[in-house]
Each structure stands twice: as C-alpha cells, then as structure tokens.
Amino acid sequence: MRRNSCSGRRPWRPGATTTISKIEKSPARGPTAAAVLSRTEPTRECPLCPRLAAFRLDARARQPDWFNAPVPSFGKADAQLLIVGLAPGLQGANRTGRPFTGDYAGDLLYATLIEYGFAQGDYQAHPDDGLQLVDCRISNAVRCVPPQNKPLPAEINTCRQFLSAVLETMPRLRAIVALGRVAHDSTVKALGLRAALAPFGHGAVHQAGALRLYDSYHCSRYNTNTRVLTPQMFQSVFARLRADLDRA
Numbered sequence: 001m002r003r004n005s006c007s008g009r010r011p012w013r014p015g016a017t018t019t020i021s022k023i024e025k026s027p028a029r030g031p032t033a034a035a036v037l038s039r040t041e042p043t044r045e046c047p048l049c050p051r052l053a054a055f056r057l058d059a060r061a062r063q064p065d066w067f068n069a070p071v072p073s074f075g076k077a078d079a080q081l082l083i084v085g086l087a088p089g090l091q092g093a094n095r096t097g098r099p100f101t102g103d104y105a106g107d108l109l110y111a112t113l114i115e116y117g118f119a120q121g122d123y124q125a126h127p128d129d130g131l132q133l134v135d136c137r138i139s140n141a142v143r144c145v146p147p148q149n150k151p152l153p154a155e156i157n158t159c160r161q162f163l164s165a166v167l168e169t170m171p172r173l174r175a176i177v178a179l180g181r182v183a184h185d186s187t188v189k190a191l192g193l194r195a196a197l198a199p200f201g202h203g204a205v206h207q208a209g210a211l212r213l214y215d216s217y218h219c220s221r222y223n224t225n226t227r228v229l230t231p232q233m234f235q236s237v238f239a240r241l242r243a244d245l246d247r248a
Contacts, residue, residue, distance in 0.1 A: 040077075040165040042070040042143050049155045052144040059094065059145070067097035070144050073166055074099045075137030080174045080245065081118060083109075084163065084183040086218060087142035087151055094145035098127040099138040104221035108234060109179075112219075116238045139166050141186040156186055164190045174248070175241055176211060180218035187213060202229070203237060214241055 047053055060068040071088045085105075088094040092103030100106035102125050113119035113136060121131040142151040142159045151159075167173065167190055178184035184200040191208055198206040198213065206213040216237045217229040224230065 040162060040169055041072045042159075042162055044069045046070050046144070048158050049144065051152070052142075052146060052155060055147050056144055059090070063095070066095045068094060069097070071097060071099055071140065072143075073137055073139040075133040077137070077166075077169050078172050079133070079135050079137040079170065080172050081136045081177070081241070082166070082170060082173060082175070083136065083138045083177045083179065084187050085138070085140045085179045086182050087140050087149065088145045089149065090145050093140075096125075096127050099140060101125060101127055104224070105219045108219040108224065108231060112231075112235055112238050115235070116242045118238070118242075137166075137170065139163060141183045151182070156182060160186050160190055163187065167191065174211060175214065175245060177214045177216060177237065177241065179216055183218075184213075184215055202233065203240075205240070212244065 042048070045053075056068055059066065071093045085099060088099070089103045089105065092106060093099050093101055096102040100109045106123070106125060110119055110123040110131065113133070114121075114123070117134060118136040119131060119133050121129070123129060123131050139162075141163060142156055143162060144159075146152075146155065163186060176187055178187050178200075181200045184198075185195065188195050188198050191211070191213075193206075193208055198208070200215055202215060202217045204215045206215075214237055216234060217223050219229060219234055222228075
C-alpha cells in the first residue's frame with residue numbers, strides 16, 4: 001500500500017485526548033443511499049462507484065480465482081472494538097476476501113491484535129487459517145480495491161454509507177481505531193463529528209460521547225519501510241487501547 005494510505009505529517013500531540021462535544025447529523029451520501037443504508041455490506045456487483053466496479057471486472061478477467069469483490073467486514077457485530085482501514089489491497093484482501101489478509105499490513109496488524117488479546121489463533125495470510133477476532137471487528141472506509149490504492153473523494157463519500165451502517169449495528173461499540181488519515185476522516189464524518197475538533201495524528205485519542213477514536217498511521221509496508229511507522233509505534237496505540245478498555 002502506498003503512502004497515501006496515511007499521513008506523512010509529524011504526530012499531533014501523541015497520546016493527547018480531545019473531547020468532541022458537538023455532534024452533527026450527517027446523512028449517508030450516494031445516489032441510492034436511502035435504499036442501501038440499512039445494509040452493512042455492499043453486494044458483490046455493487047455499482048455505486050463505476051470506476052471501482054470497472055476495476056473489479058478487469059481484475060476478475062486477469063485473476064478469476066481471486067475474490068475480486070467488495071470485501072466484507074470481519075468479526076462480530078457485538079464487538080467493543082472496530083478497526084477501520086483504507087481499502088482492500090489488490091493482492092491482499094481483494095485476493096483473499098478478508099480485510100488485511102495476504103499482504104504486509106495484515107502481518108503487522110494481526111500480530112499486534114494477537115499480542116493484545118483482540119485475536120487468537122495462527123495468522124497464516126489466508127481466510128481459512130482459523131484466526132478468530134476477540135471482541136473486535138475490522139472494516140474499511142472503501143470496500144473495493146481502488147486503482148493504485150487511491151480511492152477518489154467521491155468514492156470515499158459514496159462508500160461511507162456502509163461504514164455508517166456498520167457503526168449503527170454495533171450496540172456494544174466502545175472504541176474505534178482508524179488506520180491512516182482517510183480512515184480517520186471518513187470515520188469522523190460517519191460519526192457526524194466536527195472535523196476541526198478531531199484532527200488526525202498518530203497516537204491521538206478523541207472522545208466522542210461514549211466512544212473513543214484512536215488514530216494510527218496505516219500499517220502499510222511503505223510506512224514501515226520509511227520508518228513513518230515502527231512496530232513499536234503501532235503497538236503503543238493498542239497498548240493504550242487495551243489499558244483503557246480494561247480500566248473501564
């Protein structure tokens with residue numbers, strides 16, 4: 001995944017917590033939003049983003065054995081933790097059909113989730129490896145693989161209706177981890193929050209009513225290779241999250 005999956009800016013007050021006091025109602029966007037808002041997952045042939053739909057079809061022609069469809073959320077709806085990524089990687093989740101499965105980002109994410117008790121089993125980079133999430137769910141801001149890992153703003157806005165539906169169908173939700181700026185911004189909008197009161201920054205924590213939103217740079221190979229994100233930086237986000245949930 002390229003660097004666009006997160007921000008290269010220096011962290012904004014790592015470990016700081018902002019309290020978001022004003023919540024604004026924001027309707028789901030997209031030409032057929034009213035018809036699909038109640039569904040948390042797009043259909044296999046979802047037509048809402050024509051460019052992404054065409055890219056899916058091209059991928060199917062090249063690799064007919066791959067998943068090549070909108071990638072569904074992974075984990076149970078009664079989880080207390082939701083992790084939001086950017087979009088499926090071409091040879092990762094788009095190939096395997098499970099978020100963060102089959103590329104480097106998944107190696108770091110799932111190892112960290114296992115270490116902090118949010119997953120159990122043996123991650124082997126394929127969806128039938130038996131790995132199970134523990135009180136955790138994983139989804140993406142954009143459900144279809146985008147060309148060059150770069151979804152357009154209109155595609156992010158259109159797909160947000162599914163993220164909003166995921167949030168609305170998690171009755172025990174207490175914490176969200178946003179991986180990268182795009183995931184953060186889309187989650188803030190899905191929650192109906194004022195963006196100015198919740199700026200993205202690695203290690204930042206934003207209080208939104210009963211929820212806490214935790215920010216991290218995206219765990220992509222590019223970010224780890226360039227040291228924008230180290231494993232220790234990534235783990236620190238989940239260490240604080242684990243401690244906060246255990247104290248509550």
